[in-house]
Amino acid sequence: MSELLLSGKDVSQAIREEIKQEVERLKAVNLQPGLAVVLVGEDPASQVYVRNKHKACLELGYYSEVHRLPEDTTEEQLLELVHKLNEQETIHGILVQLPLPAQIHEKAIIDAIAVHKDVDGFHPVSVGNMVLGDDSLLPCTPAGVIEILKRYNLEIAGKHAVVIGRSNIVGKPVSLLLQRENATVTMCHSRTSNMKELTQQADILIVAIGKAKFIDASYVKPGAVVIDVGMNRLDNGKLAGDVDFDSVRELSSAITPVPGGVGPMTITMLMHNTLKAAKRIHQIEV
Ligand SMILES: Nc1nc2c(c(=O)[nH]1)N[C@@H](CN(C=O)c1ccc(C(=O)N[C@@H](CCC(=O)O)C(=O)O)cc1)CN2
Numbered sequence: 001m002s003e004l005l006l007s008g009k010d011v012s013q014a015i016r017e018e019i020k021q022e023v024e025r026l027k028a029v030n031l032q033p034g035l036a037v038v039l040v041g042e043d044p045a046s047q048v049y050v051r052n053k054h055k056a057c058l059e060l061g062y063y064s065e066v067h068r069l070p071e072d073t074t075e076e077q078l079l080e081l082v083h084k085l086n087e088q089e090t091i092h093g094i095l096v097q098l099p100l101p102a103q104i105h106e107k108a109i110i111d112a113i114a115v116h117k118d119v120d121g122f123h124p125v126s127v128g129n130m131v132l133g134d135d136s137l138l139p140c141t142p143a144g145v146i147e148i149l150k151r152y153n154l155e156i157a158g159k160h161a162v163v164i165g166r167s168n169i170v171g172k173p174v175s176l177l178l179q180r181e182n183a184t185v186t187m188c189h190s191r192t193s194n195m196k197e198l199t200q201q202a203d204i205l206i207v208a209i210g211k212a213k214f215i216d217a218s219y220v221k222p223g224a225v226v227i228d229v230g231m232n233r234l235d236n237g238k239l240a241g242d243v244d245f246d247s248v249r250e251l252s253s254a255i256t257p258v259p260g261g262v263g264p265m266t267i268t269m270l271m272h273n274t275l276k277a278a279k280r281i282h283q284i285e286v
């Protein structure tokens with residue numbers, strides 16, 4: 001079987017071209033989407049992601065603010081900044097880069113972000129709207145997974161999708177979004193006893209467990225579509241997914257690589273959400 005390589009990089013580029021054109025149109029009504037990204041501390045990976053978010057804003061013609069706060073920032077100080085950004089008219093999207101230092105409660109910060117500016121889609125009201133199927137800003141990585149499937153014209157409706165991992169950021173939301181697209185969804189996690197039996201039935205297999213190269217060919221049904229959401233830094237410095245790509249690629253009908261698969265979609269969907277938030281705030285048809 002000759003597999004199709006699902007390039008999140010290519011899909012990202014196509015979406016960014018569409019966004020650029022929309023930003024151009026919005027100039028006519030004097031609207032420039034604005035994103036504020038807040039980084040607390042010195043985590044090296046977070047610094048790269050935040051820089052890339054700023055670069056994406058510049059590339060697309062957004063207004064961009066990056067707030068870099070010291071590692072010992074208190075919860076109160078961070079809340080104060082979030083409250084200020086909630087009120088700031090030039091800002092339509094607020095993103096607080098995760099993880100946060102231990103002294104700050106993630107939930108307290110996420111809960112403080114104005115729902116209409118919650119471009120991460122992590123606020124409980126955004127999550128609730130997603131569960132209900134109402135319009136909301138969708139979490140970026142799960143939305144990116146759905147977008148890859150759609151842009152490659154891979155059928156979701158009626159398929160059996162198996163999701164491995166039940167995190168709030170990926171596993172749970174991606175399961176809901178697949179169900180919304182009319183897939184039949186099975187969720188697996190660390191306590192699932194018959195994991196292989198289930199994954200071998202998957203037409204679409206979504207892997208988000210955080211264990212490098214964990215899923216080999218023995219888990220995969222021939223012809224399955226395999227989406228790898230894993231990002232594990234190996235001792236040699238290289239990035240590996242949760243899927244053993246070399247073992248699975250020939251068996252699958254389509255597969256995302258790591259890097260260059262789901263990863264690049266995260267920032268692109270953030271840009272999509274920021275545009276959507278800006279249009280909603282200014283009551284421009286979405
Ligand atoms: N507030 C948030 N924090 C975090 C999120 C998030 O969505 N919101 N997600 C991750 C980090 N992340 C964005 O913030 C992110 C992760 C990965 C990539 C990406 O482009 N990955 C590339 C490889 C990059 C590399 O070489 O390191 C790929 O997979 O091809 C972008 C953004 C945690 N925090």
Ligand SMILES: [Mg+2]
Nearest residue numbers: 258261262263
């Ligand atoms: Mg990837």
